[in-house]
Amino acid sequence: MALDGPYLALAADLIECFRQHQGKSQGELNRHLQELEGENTDYRIQRGLAHILRSSFAHFDIVSPLEPSQLRQRVFTLAATTVPNPTQAQHHLAILAQQLSQELEREVTPADIRQGLYADLQENRILVECEAPTAAALLHRYNLSQVQGIFYKASQVVLNLHRNDPGEYKLMFRYLKLFRLMAYIEGDADHGFTITIDGPTSLFKPSTRYGLDMAKVLPALLHVSRWSLMATLQLRDRYSGNLRQHHYTLKSDCGLVSHYPPGKPYDSLLEQSFAKRWPAQSEWRLEREVDLIPIPGSVMIPDFRLVHQDGREFLLEIVGYWRPDYLRKKFAQVRQAGQVPLILAVSERLNLDKAGVRLQDIPVPIVWFKEKLQPKAVLQVLQGICDRTNSP
Template sequence: MLPTDLLIHRFNGEEIVPKQLALSSENLAIATGLIEIFQSAKGETRGSLNRQLQELEGEETDYRVKRGLAHLLSGDAFSTFETISPLDPGTLRQRVFAIAAQTPASLKATQTTLQQMSTILTQELAREVLPDQIRAGLYADLSENQILTAFEPPTPEALLHRYNLSQVQGVFYRASHVTINAHRNDPGEYKLLFRYLKLFGLMTYIEGDADYGFTLTIDGPTSLFKPNTHYGLKLAMLLPALLHVTRWNLTATLQQKDAYSGKARIGRFAIASDCGLVTHYPAGKTYDSMLEAGFVERWAKTKTEWRLEREVDLIPIPGSVMIPDFRLVHPDGRTFLLEIVGYWRPDYLKKKFSQVRQANRDDIILAISERLNLEKAGVDFSHTPARLVWFKDQISPKAVLDVLNN
């Protein structure tokens, strides 16, 4: 995504309109030029790369567009920057400066110090360490001295798509409320969207069902008691997931600062499934945590007739939708739903147990972390209709099977 200073929006009345780049020959040429600079800069420092990018910007008026595209290319999705040094740079500085302090400063003394350190580290590390490597490693931990060690180039078209998406995502940094109408779609699309909602921890009120569609009302970062930038980023990260849904529309209320007066102003934003934005999120299944992924791996090694399924039916409940993590299916037709409760926030725990009670089903298994202080959170699970499995660091398939077979 883009930082605030690289977002380019304009107002049309109260409506905010993010900058969008057409896939024109001119814009594709700009994207191609930037990609080529990154490709040629592999093995060079970030500082050297930035100087090349500044030269490309020149004094042209579209410098913010180029800078935004370059920012995306320098992110983890495409670039890998590493600190290259024989030792941790902080430790290396201490040791080099300790040797240097023994003689008066001079060019010759510097060369001698580097050679001494080179000899010492060559012996300690059992590999050749050259004086130039010592010199380069002294401040290798500074951002400008990090080395571009890998670059996975996108196509120019993909880069422009990512830029357009990032400009729209920036709208949500200052959202107070967001409403999404997800019309009747394939149930799998709903499930993926709801899993991302859960993954990002967004405060959402959900109405509707899979037959007619859902309305999602999401609190934005500026609706919180204290505006939360991190939450705003999480909300922005939902948009690529929403693009996997076939039919939807979204409206948002924004709290923006007027660029001229500096005063707060209300903005509006609307977008729909025909917007032309392209997602980079995979359409496959997502695991909400390493805990779930680990459980799947262990279950695959377990000898049992029970089959573990990821695709689970939505369970509508007032004001929300419960999406169990797994379904367990036996050849004789028995089925159970498994929900993992590993999140620690008291309000989340209360909500989760309330959902289970409201679902009013006797085929739910809750796997609960023993590290949770349910009593302190005000959770009374004594009247929960679900079967319970307790775990510490990982969920045991055997413990789940014991509950299933009792």
């Protein structure tokens, strides 16, 4: 969609509509959106823009003096004590409002009870917050979402990352790690990388969740300067009903804009906490940005580099995620890393037996931790390695 006058005006109108309905119900908002739609032939675009605003920028909440199910029970119990009489309804609500005001230590009115009685229904939820984007940003998000939908039908996507700044590769690989996609990586930082990712339709049973994770890789890819991709799609023919294979290509000059941040300093609170506690006066300097370790079919990006004052270096990888296939892949990477000076920090909470991991096959030192990784434990392992190296 071009970012021209009519579409910018439409996006601005929808954003203003959401802002005006802050504090009102989702049902009221939907009715107003329907009025704005009218006989507009671009209703699909308008509905798509509204969906993005509703799902990504608006927060709807249940507003009720009690959980609606509890409130209904209280109201119905009180109403059952007398013969049904419409004239008594207001009296019952006034009595209940007084009781709730005393219990909750704040004023509750009959109007609050009426609003909260069925506040858990979707149309009755209240728009409590709307961090609306600019009109141009909303259109960029819409354009991106249209392309993302293509990946739901992909059996394979091949990404070609041409020669770029190494930091862009690292960011891309971290997003792949975050989304836990099944990827095969070839190449190096000097010449570029080719990443082959299995799509949702390549699975034995197509997974909606995996399809969503697959689509999430596109905004991450947009942070790479020079790239191209080709997606192999499995689309059903509208006439015969048979699946047919199609190809979709895209390049870095496509004009799409990412809404992802350019990267966070740490991938998890565990890493962030460890870095904050690292002693400033230590002989070992802790560095966040490290080199890529090429291994067959993949790339390993350790979490930290440890640099001694005399120039010695070690890499530190923190293994805290529990899923068995992730653990098998991670420890396989460690075995394939060769003679790289690497230390593993492994959570004691992990079920390594279930993942089929044998620690005797791991050729690197291991630091065990429970909830938090302590710098002292890592420094002790480093000292032990240095003592063994220096001993005759």
